[in-house]
Amino acid sequence: MEERIRQAVTGALEELGAGEVAFVVEWPAELAHGDFATNAALVAARELGKSPREIAEALVPLVAEALGDTASKVEAAGPGFVNITLAQPVIAETIAAAADNGTWGSRTDGIGTRVMIEYSNPNPFKEIHIGHLMSNVIGEALSRLMETSGATVLRDTFGGDVGPHVAKALWALRRAGTTDVANAGEIGKAYAQGSTAYEESEAAKQEIDELNTRIYAVVAQAEAPDGFSEDDRALLALWRKGREVSMEEFLRIFKQLGTNFDYIFYDSDTTDTGLRIVREGVAQGIFEESDGAVIYRGEKKGLHTLVFITSRGTPTYETKDIGLAFLKEERAPTDKVYIVTAVEQVGHFNVVLAALSEIAPNLAAKTTHIPHGLLHLTTGKMASRKGNVITAAELITEVIERAAQKNEDLLVAEQVAIGAVKYMILRAAPGSNIVFDPEKSLSLEGDSGPYLQYALVRASSVLASAGEKEVGDAPDAPYSIERLITRFPEVVRRASEECAPQQVAQYLTQLAGEWNSFYAQERIIGGEYEGYKLRLARAFVRTMKNGLTLLGIPTPERM
RNA sequence: GCUCCUGUGGUGAAAUGGAUAUCACAACGGUCUUCGGAACCGUCGUUCCAGGUUCGAGUCCUGGCGGGAGCACCA
Numbered sequence: 001m002e003e004r005i006r007q008a009v010t011g012a013l014e015e016l017g018a019g020e021v022a023f024v025v026e027w028p029a030e031l032a033h034g035d036f037a038t039n040a041a042l043v044a045a046r047e048l049g050k051s052p053r054e055i056a057e058a059l060v061p062l063v064a065e066a067l068g069d070t071a072s073k074v075e076a077a078g079p080g081f082v083n084i085t086l087a088q089p090v091i092a093e094t095i096a097a098a099a100d101n102g103t104w105g106s107r108t109d110g111i112g113t114r115v116m117i118e119y120s121n122p123n124p125f126k127e128i129h130i131g132h133l134m135s136n137v138i139g140e141a142l143s144r145l146m147e148t149s150g151a152t153v154l155r156d157t158f159g160g161d162v163g164p165h166v167a168k169a170l171w172a173l174r175r176a177g178t179t180d181v182a183n184a185g186e187i188g189k190a191y192a193q194g195s196t197a198y199e200e201s202e203a204a205k206q207e208i209d210e211l212n213t214r215i216y217a218v219v220a221q222a223e224a225p226d227g228f229s230e231d232d233r234a235l236l237a238l239w240r241k242g243r244e245v246s247m248e249e250f251l252r253i254f255k256q257l258g259t260n261f262d263y264i265f266y267d268s269d270t271t272d273t274g275l276r277i278v279r280e281g282v283a284q285g286i287f288e289e290s291d292g293a294v295i296y297r298g299e300k301k302g303l304h305t306l307v308f309i310t311s312r313g314t315p316t317y318e319t320k321d322i323g324l325a326f327l328k329e330e331r332a333p334t335d336k337v338y339i340v341t342a343v344e345q346v347g348h349f350n351v352v353l354a355a356l357s358e359i360a361p362n363l364a365a366k367t368t369h370i371p372h373g374l375l376h377l378t379t380g381k382m383a384s385r386k387g388n389v390i391t392a393a394e395l396i397t398e399v400i401e402r403a404a405q406k407n408e409d410l411l412v413a414e415q416v417a418i419g420a421v422k423y424m425i426l427r428a429a430p431g432s433n434i435v436f437d438p439e440k441s442l443s444l445e446g447d448s449g450p451y452l453q454y455a456l457v458r459a460s461s462v463l464a465s466a467g468e469k470e471v472g473d474a475p476d477a478p479y480s481i482e483r484l485i486t487r488f489p490e491v492v493r494r495a496s497e498e499c500a501p502q503q504v505a506q507y508l509t510q511l512a513g514e515w516n517s518f519y520a521q522e523r524i525i526g527g528e529y530e531g532y533k534l535r536l537a538r539a540f541v542r543t544m545k546n547g548l549t550l551l552g553i554p555t556p557e558r559m
Numbered sequence: 560g561c562u563c564c565u566g567u568g569g570u571g572a573a574a575u576g577g578a579u580a581u582c583a584c585a586a587c588g589g590u591c592u593u594c595g596g597a598a599c600c601g602u603c604g605u606u607c608c609a610g611g612u613u614c615g616a617g618u619c620c621u622g623g624c625g626g627g628a629g630c631a632c633c634a
Contacts, residue, residue: 026575039577045614052614078578079615123634160634267634293632302562307632317634346563347629371564374628406597416597427583428572431564433627435571445597447572447583454597462594494575506573509582520590520599527594559597 002036002490005067005084009040012062016055018044027487031480034073034083035091041080052080072477086486091478092532094486099538105492105546110149116156116263116328117143119340120254123160124246124266125169127188128253129389130436131342131375137425138372138501139340140259140552145496145504148550154332156263158324159250160317161243162219163267167212168194170238171204179234181242184249188391209312215239216314219268253392257418258552265327267320274315274323277359278308286358298351306351321352325363336366343371343431370499373433375425396421403444407559415554419449422553427505447509449553455512456544457559459537462524472531479522481514482536488543492550501551508547515540 006025013021023040041056048055056076063082064074073085098104119139122128143153160166172190173181181187197204218228218236225233247264254261278294281287287294292311296318298304308319315323328337339349349369357364399417400410407413420443427447428434444450488507495503524533545555 024575024577026577028578029574029581030578033578037578039615042577042614081578083578121634126634164633290631295631298630304562304630306630310632312632314632316632320634341634342628343564344628345634348634350563376627432572433565443584443597445584448597450597451583454595458595458598465594498575502573503575506582509573513582516598517600519594523594525594558595 001070001086001090004070005036005038005063008063008066009038009059009082011066012059013040013044015062016044016048016058018048021047027490028081028083031483033077033081034075034085035483035486036084036086037077037081038084039081041076041082045080056080056082086483088474088476088478091482091486092474095482095536095539098485098488098542099535101542102546104542105489105550106148106150107489107493108150110146110151113149113151113336114154114332114334115146115151115336115338116154116332116334117146117338117340118156118158118265119143120157120250120259120261121159121341122157122246122250123165124243124250125161125166125187126191126246127184127389128250128392130392130395133257133392133395133421134372134375134425134434135340135342136254136257136259137422137552138430140257141422141426141501141504141550142338142340142370142430142499144550144552145492145499145501148492148496154262154334155259156265156328157250157254157261158265159247159267160320161239161266161268162216162271163314163317164198164208164212165191165195166239166242167208167215168198169242170194170215170235171208171211172197173238173242174235179238181238181245184246185391187242187246213312213314216271220271249393253396256396256414257422258554263328263331265324270320270323270327271315272323273326274319274321275309277322277326278315278319281355281359286355296351296355298354301354303351303354304347306348308355318348318352318355321349322356322359325356325360325367329363334366336368337363338368338370340370340372340430343373343433345369346371370430372430373428376433376435403450406444412556412559415556416444416450416453416559419453419548419553420444421449422551423449423452423505426501426551426553427509429500429502450559452508452512452544452548452553453556453559455515456541456548456555457557458519459515459541459544460557462519463534463537463541466525466530466534469531469534471535473529474532475529479518479536481511481518481540484511484514485536485539485543488547492547504547504550508544508551511540511544511547515544 002025021040021044023038023043025036025038028037041059042052044055045052059082060074060076069087070090071084072087075083077083120136122132143155146153169187169191172194198208218232222236278287282294287296293307294309295305295307306318307316309315353364399420400413403416404413491507548555
């Protein structure tokens with residue numbers, strides 16, 4: 001349709017004697033301004049030497065003629081826009097196409113492309129707190145948005161199972177004489193204890209640093225533990241158990257939130273490759289040695305200089321990410337690689353990608369880092385090493401309890417709670433920080449997930465009690481909600497191209513508002529145009545359901 | 560100190576270089592025998608400052624002020 005309008009406008013401009021004009025056809029923010037608008041007159045004004053308004057007036061009859069029955073109204077407006085309102089039958093056709101159409105909003109332009117997207121990235125041996133929800137919720141929504149193009153999307157998560165934080169947790173567990181760990185909470189506490197000791201005691205710091213090096217060694221030889229002492233075996237067993245318990249908890253929560261990963265990568269999978277490649281890079285002059293460490297001189301590109309291999313010989317996160325890039329290519333080659341992490345890491349990724357572009361330009365070129373904002377507490381900064389965090393599980397449990405006050409069915413309460421949490425995160429642009437107030441942020445009313453779910457449930461309920469009806473006559477002019485529904489595919493396309501789930505959230509809120517107004521004003525069952533309104537309701541249900549699913553927000557049957 | 564990000568009603572946010580800057584919360588007032596009130600209708604109230612580019616700037620550029628993040632052996 002947009003293309004058709006573009007042609008009509010181009011033709012009209014030619015008749016007026018204008019050459020190539022770089023105009024746009026867009027949908028105006030205000031529904032009252034019509035379904036499409038073009039700024040052609042504004043852009044052509046200078047060349048034609050007339051006022052924009054005059055040109056717009058001249059374009060109107062020409063465009064109207066070219067569009068024929070398709071448009072019900074073409075008019076000049078404002079400083080020189082030409083607004084186009086589509087005719088009722090054209091809108092009705094789209095509504096019919098949307099109703100009962102599971103693929104409404106999806107496209108085919110991405111079929112054949114493969115992308116891998118990394119997100120969530122919780123670290124075993126630390127607790128998963130509400131900050132990790134940001135990465136998971138945003139990453140999942142982006143994955144689903146990418147899938148609307150028809151692309152194959154592989155989801156992966158990358159967890160730090162070796163490194164100083166692991167040493168801190170294991171040091172505290174061993175000190176307490178723990179040989180087995182039962183739950184993730186226990187490990188989280190151990191990590192906090194180990195961190196405190198590391199900062200406060202020189203002796204503990206030394207022990208933990210040594211343990212860290214030893215863990216790398218033990219894990220690296222885990223497959224061939226011939227030379228292991230009894231204590232090495234005990235350490236390895238505790239490490240394995242701790243990682244297993246941590247990951248079970250993570251995967252349980254992510255599954256509850258609607259994520260299933262295709263690949264789970266660990267730091268320990270990447271260290272061999274990472275170390276080898278960085279050492280080779282030293283020989284090639286990409287990296288250099290400094291104070292016993294191996295560094296990348298980011299300053300030569302206006303970036304930070306970062307350590308890739310410590311003076312103790314252990315790899316840092318930077319080297320692990322280099323190793324990971326190769327590991328991904330080996331396990332599942334794709335056309336694009338996305339990495340979703342907190343905004344704090346942009347400096348890190350700039351350096352890693354700069355280094356990677358010297359080592360393997362093809363890998364660097366297809367990798368994009370997508371930073372997301374942070375979740376701040378009104379009560380102060382969270383830090384898992386201080387133990388003052390709200391864990392993801394605690395938050396979800398609390399919101400479920402609140403939702404349960406209105407829902408006897410606990411499964412529904414969970415759907416509502418998850419909807420509320422996800423919407424809170426997705427309504428804002430991924431990069432913006434969220435100040436989280438446990439009392440206020442998780443509204444179940446107005447601009448909220450449950451508001452969208454509620455509109456859907458009510459519409460579904462009307463359909464359920466109406467039964468089958470003939471579609472019948474339609475009113476002469478479309479309702480504004482119809483015109484809003486027709487925009488859905490375009491909203492989805494733009495949101496997926498711009499990695500902007502908030503545009504879908506914003507749209508769905510507007511859509512729910514239009515539906516609620518329509519519902520309050522118009523009698524559906526037993527009212528005028530009953531059959532047509534029921535089809536409209538089906539189109540609304542389909543649009544809302546597909547939209548919520550895109551965001552990863554559950555769609556309850558009742559609530 | 561250097562680098563990057565950011566500044567929109569009392570609060571939290573949205574806005575493809577376009578039209579009267581949108582939405583929710585809060586506050587205040589109304590709708591309550593009809594398809595589900597987690598709803599609807601109304602009132603109030605906003606682009607940090609100074610220049611610039613443009614027919615047109617919350618959006619782009621320059622400078623200033625405020626906030627956040629990063630800056631060598633954490634991830």
